[in-house]
Amino acid sequence: MAEATTSMVDLLAQYPGARRALFARYHIGGCSSCAYKDEETLGEVCERNEIDVNEAIAHVLQSHEVDKAMLISPSEVKSLLDDGRDFVFLDTRTREEHEAVTIAGSEFMTQERQQELFGKAKEDDVIVLYDHTGGRVLDTCAWFQGHGLKGTRGMLGGIDAWSKEVDKAIPRYRLEMD
Template sequence: MAQPQITADTKMGDIMDALPGARRALFARYHLGGCSSCAFSNDETLAELCLRAENLPVDEVIAHLLDSHQHDLAMLVEPVDAKTRLDSSAPPRLIDIRTREEFEAVAVPGSEFFTQELQQQLFAGDPATVVFLIDHTGRNALDMVAWFRGHGLKETYAITGGIDAWSRDVDKSLPRYRVEME
């Protein structure tokens, strides 16, 4: 995967699209983007955000974002590769972290809906268990992977692009959908 091109003039929405873990990386190091007091808009440029955030050095922030992205890539699995692993003799567990309504409307066959009980079972189980997480578009799964790994499940991965990419690249019979937010 090619390294995304980010400059001072790149809009934050474009950065969020190019680097799925960018919000987590910005919040962890600079306390940006995690709450209403440090939020940014999709139309704000990286330079504008850095200026507003006590004049952070833009080049340093770009380097941090790109380093974090390289780290995140190791926690991702492409849908086609995930399908191959799921069809193997020792398949990973496929955990769906979307809402119950989304899961009940459309789900990857064999996936398990993420509940509190399943979480407790996973965290108390074998730390070598391989787990694939799937969400709608891949935006939330990467953060959940970091959380799972932080709880000892070091072999947890996010399916790139979520169920939307799965329905495009693996199983075209699964309907694609959009979530409307009010």
């Protein structure tokens, strides 16, 4: 549960869309002038920005409910594939990740493919996006929905969850950051 004493890093781990929600409503966390440190608490960030912390918590929780509606489980995606359903299955990871490990039936999302979908897809067309662990797919999903593609869903847990829950033959991996 989000509280005033919750650190921002913990808040973002528990509510992945919180960064987007706080930025959209309060312009917090989107750039260097409104940034926060991971170890700061939500209460400290709200106090510095003259925002009622209880209002911010309510907004994060409400946004989280909206975010959950944008998600689809790996087993639901497998059912779509198994049933031969017509949908677009896009890998939003880097090209290197896609070339190393791919879910059969998915395609790499290029800028050209994204623009094609924005221009030609129908509002209710099913589009499923996935990333590595599900940490960034909500933002991409919100981007697609914001462009009118309301049938877009993000795969919960990304390819990592797919590997654990659907196809153990898909190798799991960890990204090494400098």
